[in-house]
Amino acid sequence: MTIDIARLRRQLLAWYDQEGRTLPWRIRPEDRIAGGPVADPYAIWLSEIMLQQTTVPHATPYWHRFLSLWPTVQDLAVAPRDDVLREWAGLGYYARARNLHACAIEVATDHDGQFPDTLDGLRSLPGIGDYTANAILAAAFDKPASVVDGNVERVITRLHRVETAMPKAKPEVRKLAAAIADPDRSGDYAQAIMDLGATVCTPRKPDCSACCWSFACAASAVGDMERYPVKAPRKVKPVRRGTAWLVRRAGRIWLRKRGDAGLLGGMTEVPSSPWLETGHASEAPPLEAEWADRGEVRHVFTHFELRLAVREGEASPGWEPDSGYWADERDLGNEALPSVMRKVLAARRS
DNA sequence: CAGGCGTGGGC
DNA sequence: TGCCCAAGCCT
Secondary structure, three states: OOOOHHHHHHHHHHHHHHHOOOOOOOOOHHHOOOOOOOOOHHHHHHHHHHHOOOOHHHHHHHHHHHHHHOOOHHHHHHOOHHHHHHHHOOOOOOHHHHHHHHHHHHHHHHOOOOOOOOHHHHHOOOOOOHHHHHHHHHHHHOOOOOOOOHHHHHHHHHHHOOOOOEOOOHHHHHHHHHHHOOOOOHHHHHHHHHHHHHHOOOOOOOOHHHOOOHHHOHHHHOOOHHHOOOEOOOOOOOEEEEEEEEEEEOOEEEEEEOOOOOOOOOOEEOOEOOOEOOOOOOOOOOOOOOOEEEEEEEEEOOOOEEEEEEEEEEOOOOOOOOOOEEEEHHHHHHOOOOHHHHHHHHOOOO
16 A cells, blocks of 8 residues: 655644654754754754663753753863763763764864764764764754654554564665655654654554554554564573672772773773672672671663672771772762762762 | 663653 | 663674
């Protein structure tokens, strides 16, 4: 069967003009100045990086904070990377922060501070993949684009009842989505279809009665919306265990900076034993001290669950760590502490 | 290219 | 409580 693409576009944009959300980084159609810039590409880019796998409520305060600290891409480019990581702490997926800084430097130095306005130009920058490049193209430059994020995947797979499981269905979904994307109101269309997925065509209990696309939706027609997108079964999450050592002395605490690559790369940590799925039974403390049990910190990462036994001890006057540094406990706000390490620190005696 | 890579909220 | 989910990217 064929789909009335013109009607889909018309009804989606009409719905968006009426019901679309106002988001801090977006300029609503009615607030735009004819001939003026559609939006600040830097602010749009910043929002898109923060929103990768992250909810709008979680990302929004970070977006405001970053813009106030670093109003332009040049400001961000010359900022110390540790400052960027510190401000990103709590947002997760810290490779995004490392790439964010690298991207700012590249735009500032190689592109004269101007974000590229082409798909290939954007895609070549660190941290910008297919989705983000299209999102910037649409939101910042109003150029023809097709954004395919999780929302769009859900809307499109339901519209067409795509039976192929994700992520194998991605090429098919991309093609179906591109056929509908409106090149004439690219920015509004991109925001509209994501809004539709976020507020109407939701993962559970979608509100088809309020959906401007229900007239054409194959899944809604048979009442089997929640079947889509089809996904492969999840794998079980292993448990890793270790011991974190809270070493204190005279109002200071022993901290370390993690290596750049991998989990929590570049972030601050409380020193700990390796995190292992098996064994580890008797991990030797890093120094001789009287160790107090501070319970267990549990933290769930994307691909494993961590259970850290927390022990606290006071270092003798002569002892110095062979790695890391002493941090004043009043200055922990200056540290790039991921959430799991905040939990560990919160377990210490106050 | 399947898997590594955070976090917090909803139910 | 445990599971699912959220505007993905990189290797």
